Amino acid sequence: MADKILKELKIKVWRQKNAKSKGKFETYVINDISTGSSFLEMMDILNNDLIEKGIDPIAFDHDCREGICGTCSLHINGRPHGPDTEVTTCQLHMRKFKDGETIIVEPWRARAFPVIKDLVVDRTALDKILQAGGFVSVNTGGVPDANAIPVARDDAEEAMDAAACIGCGACVAACKNSSAMLFVSAKVSHLAKLPQGQVEAAARAMNMVSKMDELGFGGCTNTGACEVECPKSISITNIARLNREYLKARISR
Amino acid sequence: MSKFLTASIGRKFVMSLSGIFLMVFIAVHLGLNLLLIFDDSGELFNQGAHFMATNPLVKIVEPILGLGFMVHIIWSFYIEYQNWKARPVKYAKRNMSGASSWASRNMLILGSMVLVFLVIHILDFFVKMKFTGHPLLEEISVKGVYMENAYALVSATFINSTVLSVLYIAGGILLGLHLSHGFWSSFQTLGLNNKFWLKRWQVIAQVYAVIVAVGFAVIPLYFMLGMYK
Ligand code: HEM
Ligand code: SF4
Ligand code: FES
Numbered sequence: 010m011a012d013k014i015l016k017e018l019k020i021k022v023w024r025q026k027n028a029k030s031k032g033k034f035e036t037y038v039i040n041d042i043s044t045g046s047s048f049l050e051m052m053d054i055l056n057n058d059l060i061e062k063g064i065d066p067i068a069f070d071h072d073c074r075e076g077i078c079g080t081c082s083l084h085i086n087g088r089p090h091g092p093d094t095e096v097t098t099c100q101l102h103m104r105k106f107k108d109g110e111t112i113i114v115e116p117w118r119a120r121a122f123p124v125i126k127d128l129v130v131d132r133t134a135l136d137k138i139l140q141a142g143g144f145v146s147v148n149t150g151g152v153p154d155a156n157a158i159p160v161a162r163d164d165a166e167e168a169m170d171a172a173a174c175i176g177c178g179a180c181v182a183a184c185k186n187s188s189a190m191l192f193v194s195a196k197v198s199h200l201a202k203l204p205q206g207q208v209e210a211a212a213r214a215m216n217m218v219s220k221m222d223e224l225g226f227g228g229c230t231n232t233g234a235c236e237v238e239c240p241k242s243i244s245i246t247n248i249a250r251l252n253r254e255y256l257k258a259r260i261s262r
Numbered sequence: 263m264s265k266f267l268t269a270s271i272g273r274k275f276v277m278s279l280s281g282i283f284l285m286v287f288i289a290v291h292l293g294l295n296l297l298l299i300f301d302d303s304g305e306l307f308n309q310g311a312h313f314m315a316t317n318p319l320v321k322i323v324e325p326i327l328g329l330g331f332m333v334h335i336i337w338s339f340y341i342e343y344q345n346w347k348a349r350p351v352k353y354a355k356r357n358m359s360g361a362s363s364w365a366s367r368n369m370l371i372l373g374s375m376v377l378v379f380l381v382i383h384i385l386d387f388f389v390k391m392k393f394t395g396h397p398l399l400e401e402i403s404v405k406g407v408y409m410e411n412a413y414a415l416v417s418a419t420f421i422n423s424t425v426l427s428v429l430y431i432a433g434g435i436l437l438g439l440h441l442s443h444g445f446w447s448s449f450q451t452l453g454l455n456n457k458f459w460l461k462r463w464q465v466i467a468q469v470y471a472v473i474v475a476v477g478f479a480v481i482p483l484y485f486m487l488g489m490y491k
Contacts, residue, residue: 034354086357087355087357087358113355115354115355118353119348119349120348167457186345186348187345187348187349188348218270222269226348228270228271229270230341230366230447231443231447231451232361232362232363232366232367233362233366234358234362237360244460245450246455246456249450249455249456251271251453252452253454254453255271259266259272
C-alpha cells in the first residue's frame with residue numbers, strides 16, 4: 010500500500026496553559042501529511058509549524074512510540090487512541106483519516122485525571138491504586154525453574170493476558186462513568202491467577218477498589234467500552250473476577 | 263456494612279440483587295398475564311389472579327417486591343449520580359456506538375421510562391383491583407369459587423383504549439431493552455462470569471429480553487386487533 014499525501018487537515022485541539030486555567034479549543038491547519046506517518050509524527054510536524062510561527066507548541070504525552078509504555082494518550086475524534094482498535098496513539102497511522110477532515114483532539118477526561126497542560130493529564134491516580142495493593146509483599150525469589158511451581162496452562166495464559174495492561178488509562182477515558190475497573194481488574198487478576206499472588210488476593214482486591222473509589226473514579230456498569238478501546242484488549246471477564254474477589258473478601262471479613 | 267453498600271462494587275451488588283429479584287417477578291408476572299390470551303373465556307386468568315390475590319406466600323412477597331423496586335430505583339439514581347460526578351468536564355466529541363450497546367449506556371433513561379409506565383400501570387389495574395374497586399370487576403364464580411373478574415377489566419381496557427394499549431406495548435419494549443443489558447450485567451456484577459460464560463449470558467439475556475418485550479407487547483395487541491373474538 011503506497012502512502013498517499015493528505016493535502017490539508019484541520020486539527021481542532023484542546024489548549025490549556027496549566028492545571029488552573031480554563032482552556033479552549035484552537036483549530037490549526039496542517040498540509041501535506043503522509044498517510045504513512047503516525048499520529049504523533051503528525052503532531053510533531055504541527056508543533057514545528059507552531060514553533061516557526063511563534064506559537065507555544067502543543068504539549069502531549071509520549072515515550073516509547075511503539076505501543077509498550079502506555080504513556081501516550083489523546084481522545085481523537087471521540088475515541089481514546091483514535092479510530093483504530095488494539096492500538097495506542099503512537100501506533101495510530103494517518104491513513105485512518107481522510108483528506109480535508111477536521112480531527113478533534115482532546116485530553117482524557119476524568120475527575121481522577123486532571124489536565125496539567127494542553128493534552129497532558131495527571132495519571133498518578135493509577136499509580137496510587139497500584140501502591141494500594143498491586144504487589145506481592147514477600148520476596149518470591151528469582152525466576153523459578155520451569156514447572157517447579159505447577160501452574161495450569163489456562164491460568165498462566167489468563168495471568169499473562171491480564172499482565173499485558175500498560176496502564177495507559179484508555180479504559181477510564183472510554184468509560185461513560187470514568188471507571189478504572191478494567192485497569193484494577195487486570196492488576197488484580199494477573200496476581201490472583203498465580204500462586205505467588207494468591208496469598209494476598211482478598212486484601213489486594215479490597216484495598217485497590219477502596220483506593221479507586223477514594224480517588225474519584227466512577228463505578229462499573231458493564232457497558233464493555235473499556236475492553237473495546239483497550240490497546241491490549243484486556244477482557245472484561247477480569248472485572249467479573251475482581252467482583253468475585255472483592256465480594257468474597259467482603260463476606261469473609 | 264454501610265461502607266460496603268456505598269462502595270463502587272457494593273452499590274452495584276445492590277443493583278444486581280434487586281434487579282435479579284425483579285427479573286424473577288417479571289417472569290412470573292408475564293407467565294400469568296399470558297393466560298389472558300390463551301383462554302378467551304378469561305377463566306384461567308381470573309383463577310391465576312385470584313390465586314395471587316389470596317395466596318399467603320404472595321402476601322408476604324408483595325411488600326418485599328415493593329421494597330425491591332424502591333431499592334433498585336433509589337440506588338439507580340445514586341449510582342448514576344456518582345458516575346456522572348466522575349467526569350466534571352465532558353468530551354466535546356464522543357463516538358461510543360462501536361464500543362458499547364445503546365441500552366447499556368442508557369439504563370437510567372430506560373429505567374425511568376419503565377418507572378413512568380409502572381406508575382400508570384399501578385394506578386390503572388393494581389389500585390382498582392386492590393383498593394378502589396371497579397364496576398367491571400364485579401364478582402363472578404369460576405368452578406364454584408367466587409372471585410373478581412379481573413379479565414373483564416383488563417380486556418376492556420385494551421379493547422377501549424388505543425392510547426393505553428400502545429403505552430403497554432411501549433412499556434414491554436422498554437423493559438426488554440433495559441434487560442437486554444441488565445440481565446447479563448447482573449451476573450457479571452456478582453462475579454458469576456468467565457470467558458466461557460460471557461457470551462452465553464449475553465445470548466441468554468437477549469433471549470430473555472425478547473421474550474419479555476414480545477410477551478408483554480403481544481397482550482394489548484391481541485385485544486386491540488380483536489383476536490379474542
Ligand atoms: C421491572 C422492572 C425492572 C427490572 C426487572 C430491572 C432489572 C435490572 C437489572 C437486572 C439490572 C442490572 C444490574 C446490574 O448490572 O448488576 C438493572 C440495572 C439498572 N436499572 Fe433496572 N430494572 C427494572 C426497573 C428499573 C427502574 C424503574 C429504574 C429506574 C428508574 C431502573 C434503573 C436501572 C439502572 C440505572 C440500572 C443500571 C445500573 C448499573 O448498571 O449499574 N430499573 N435493572
Ligand atoms: S486495561 Fe487496557 S486501557 Fe486500561 S490501562 Fe490497562 S492497557 Fe490501558
Ligand atoms: S508512547 Fe509508549 S505506548 Fe505510545
